[in-house]
Amino acid sequence: MTLPAADPAFRVHAALDRLAGDMPAIGVAVSGGGDSVALMHLMAEWGRGRRIMVATVDHGLRTESADEARQVGRAARALGLSHATLLWQRGTDAGNLMANARDARLRLLAGWAQRNGLSAVVLGHTADDQAETLMMRLARGSGIDGLASMAEWRDAFGTRWLRPMLGTGRQDLRDWLRARGIAWIDDPSNDNTDFDRVRIRQAMQAMGLDVPALARAACHIQEARDALSHYAAHAAREAEARDGRLTLPRRAYQDAPPEIRRRLIVAACRWITGADYPPRRATVLHALNAVATGHRVTLDGALIEPAGDRIRLFRETAAALRAPEVQDGIWDNRWEVKGLRPGQHVAALGLGEVARVKWRLAGLSRDEAAASPAVWEGDRLVAAPLVRPQAPFEIFPVRVASHFRRLVMAH
Structure with a gap:
């Protein structure tokens, strides 16, 4: 029938x-x-x-x-x-x-x-x-x-x-x-x-x-939102992801209307943190004002840093230090580290240990290195695989650049 x-x-x-x-x-x-x-x-x-x-x-x-x-x-x-x-x-x-x-x-x-x-x-x-x-x-x-x-x-x-x-x-x-x-x-x-x-x-x-x-x-409003998402995706086409860091071209960002800049920052923050929901609007507006004046600012566990012709976003060290330790699986909703032996766990490297590793040679900032995953055995640092690759540990990011572009469209 x-x-x-x-x-x-x-x-x-x-x-x-x-x-x-x-x-x-x-x-x-x-x-x-x-x-x-x-x-x-x-x-x-x-x-x-x-x-x-x-x-x-x-x-x-x-x-x-x-x-x-x-x-x-x-x-x-x-x-x-x-x-x-x-x-x-x-x-x-x-x-x-x-x-x-x-x-x-x-x-x-x-x-x-x-x-x-x-x-x-x-x-x-x-x-x-x-x-x-x-x-x-x-x-x-x-x-x-x-x-x-x-x-x-x-x-x-x-x-x-x-x-x-x-x-x-x-x-x-x-x-x-x-x-x-x-x-x-x-x-x-x-x-x-x-x-x-x-x-x-x-x-x-x-x-x-x-x-x-x-x-x-x-x-009808949804259709208008979809159109804005397509505009934002176009503005995001030159975004780059590397070592858990996302960078946006500063000129394309500055030339975009305020609503598109907001979408880019929100999607980038979610890409960094893996959050299911966007940050609150008031905190986003505060971050947008800081970026517009060239200042570094935190947003829901992400650090946003205008630097030269790029805007860099990476994990805030304090947020990474709060992430629970893991012995296998995904750490901080960002990284998967393989090769751990019994008794070892993954936690943030932390600012206290950064001086012991050559983080500049890895192309990282001090804050990025401190927020990176490290392998620990009790209180003893075993390895910092993002800063210095070391067998048998392997490290894989949970998200790559294509995930950011999907977040821009989904937002």
Whole structure:
């Protein structure tokens, strides 16, 4: 049977074909609310022949959450899908609770996806979420990046995230569920006016704002953002990456409009640090002002240094010293060091040891050398492989210049 284009199943399945048609194993995040329950059923219909797995994050913020996770598990198994409940072990109530819960949710889901070899995790954001996010960010005075629509896909936390329901309204999905006699859970926090999103949602309803029109506006802003990203990518074409350092041509940077300079600095900072999110706008503006006057400045763990006809960006020593020691794998989200023996670990070289190595011969500054990875055995320095290659240690950067250009486009 061919479904009409207005049918939620038609729209969501078409989006899944486009976003995930070649993926053999996919995860679905399901809270139990109407949007995610509809997504789970639509995924089960679409994904025949694929391995579809379901996960529910229990944030422990309400006494009912554990039972709701079990309800989702029963519904998933009735569709022939495996289900896992992921528990958030909250360490503190400090900070923005909802933002912390969101990040914890994504990290838990990313770890689950990686453990199970899933190509992506599908999220249940709808056109209503697009419209509400646009209004929330307008109220906060966000720039064009904040006002642009959510992307249908993005990579973060080592995982690909898909949103195939951005073109579908919340009410359409609930009507689709009712027509099939499928129940869902109404989270009481959706009526809690302590949360910005709830207040915005209620204000939109009171004003009679048109959700599809707002969602379209967010998409138009997204198109404008994409155009700016292409301009920034053109300005970044002569960027060079070497030894964990990124350099930008100063003339091309200075000739670019302020918004393009901001994009270049933000992408470069993320390239240095490997951060999943850009720095706060106020700190970026401070850094841009410093660079404009030729001064060195730090930004979220990166050092920015105008030098001659280039702008150099590299890891801040203090940030590198805070990076946890590793005995294998990736250190400081920047370097992989191989060849370690039992009892050895990787940590920053540090300013105290720089004098013992000939860092100038390696073409590094003193700060770059101090922030570089070193092999230690207890408190004894064994090797500084970036400064002076030494067998059996091998060192590999996690990111190269092409990663920077992708960050410019993604920002």
